[in-house]
Amino acid sequence: MSERLEDIAEAMVATGQGILAADESTGTIKKRFDQIGTENTEDNRRDYREMLFRSTEAMNYYISGVILFDETIRQKAADGTPLVELIRKAGAVPGIKVDKGAKPLAGFPGETVTEGLDGLRERLAEYYELGARFAKWRAVIDISEDDGLPSSTCIQANAHALARYAALCQEAGIVPIVEPEILMDGPTAAHDIETCYEVTEWTLNTVFSELFQMDVMLEGIVLKPNMIVPGKNAPIQAAPEEVAELTLRCLKATVPAAVPGIAFLSGGQSDELATEHLHLMNAAGSLPWKLTFSYGRALQQAALKAWGGKPENVAAAQAAFLHRAKMNGLAAKGEWQKALESA
Numbered sequence: 225m226s227e228r229l230e231d232i233a234e235a236m237v238a239t240g241q242g243i244l245a246a247d248e249s250t251g252t253i254k255k256r257f258d259q260i261g262t263e264n265t266e267d268n269r270r271d272y273r274e275m276l277f278r279s280t281e282a283m284n285y286y287i288s289g290v291i292l293f294d295e296t297i298r299q300k301a302a303d304g305t306p307l308v309e310l311i312r313k314a315g316a317v318p319g320i321k322v323d324k325g326a327k328p329l330a331g332f333p334g335e336t337v338t339e340g341l342d343g344l345r346e347r348l349a350e351y352y353e354l355g356a357r358f359a360k361w362r363a364v365i366d367i368s369e370d371d372g373l374p375s376s377t378c379i380q381a382n383a384h385a386l387a388r389y390a391a392l393c394q395e396a397g398i399v400p401i402v403e404p405e406i407l408m409d410g411p412t413a414a415h416d417i418e419t420c421y422e423v424t425e426w427t428l429n430t431v432f433s434e435l436f437q438m439d440v441m442l443e444g445i446v447l448k449p450n451m452i453v454p455g456k457n458a459p460i461q462a463a464p465e466e467v468a469e470l471t472l473r474c475l476k477a478t479v480p481a482a483v484p485g486i487a488f489l490s491g492g493q494s495d496e497l498a499t500e501h502l503h504l505m506n507a508a509g510s511l512p513w514k515l516t517f518s519y520g521r522a523l524q525q526a527a528l529k530a531w532g533g534k535p536e537n538v539a540a541a542q543a544a545f546l547h548r549a550k551m552n553g554l555a556a557k558g559e560w561q562k563a564l565e566s567a
């Protein structure tokens with residue numbers, strides 16, 4: 225496979241394919257395993273992820289890349305094959321989460337800045353050796369209208385860190401996934417869809433300004449934004465058509481056409497809505513960039529439930545994963561239909 229950043233980025237957003245976000249930290253995967261009553265051990269984490277990466281049809285046809293956590297990029301399957309090798313054999317690009325998480329922003333109660341820049345150059349060099357060809361860094365922006373959040377300091381600090389991360393990635397021959405997430409399920413999350421639009425537009429404009437300052441090559445990144453949705457606790461929820469329309473309007477106003485692709489996070493949307501929103505945007509006509517998925521929860525929830533931590537359920541879990549991967553693959557081409565969900 226080509227090692228040019230532009231080619232890797234293009235492969236990550238190949239038509240009808242998207243990214244599997246399987247980079248839950250040890251703490252986050254514990255929350256997922258708690259839901260199915262499974263102990264959070266290193267072997268269980270390995271078995272679960274090996275099950276996903278060995279889902280041949282899903283991986284071969286619908287998954288272009290997989291985001292891994294530090295532990296997973298070093299792990300071997302039960303038969304000794306490195307998990308990275310399973311991903312590569314399926315024709316997908318291995319990627320790695322490199323941020324160290326969203327930490328409280330000093331002086332700004334309720335807000336966070338994502339850390340992990342110190343030593344990042346050295347860590348990227350090691351991850352490259354381990355096979356990673358793209359990376360992910362997630363900035364988190366919370367809307368709390370009563371508290372006047374987000375602050376411009378929070379947006380600026382996070383955008384600056386994202387741009388410094390992106391520049392280091394490109395120096396290392398690694399495509400940065402640039403992920404500024406405006407939370408839909410934050411501590412209050414009662415904001416309406418217009419507020420999400422305004423904060424997302426503000427954030428994306430700030431992020432692209434910082435990327436320009438850091439001389440990041442836009443052809444060699446993938447943007448991972450939230451969709452424009454009301455907060456989870458908002459009294460008025462939005463029709464899928466409205467989400468699609470406002471998300472497209474916001475992205476067209478802020479994301480340069482030089483960016484090869486946009487891969488959305490699911491952020492707490494239900495599986496089917498995350499698919500329907502993506503479909504509606506792709507069905508709306510031609511766009512300057514590819515629009516696809518980089519889902520964690522919306523790709524894995526059904527599979528996780530079907531698996532339930534039991535080896536005898538592996539086939540059922542792989543079937544559930546294939547179904548979601550296929551539905552999202554179709555949505556990435558604007559070819560999904562509700563009737564296919566139960567077919």
Ligand code: 13P
Pocket residue numbers: 245362403489490491492518519520521522
């Ligand atoms: P969700 O799709 O569950 O939001 O996860 C995507 C992700 O990678 C968040 O950083």
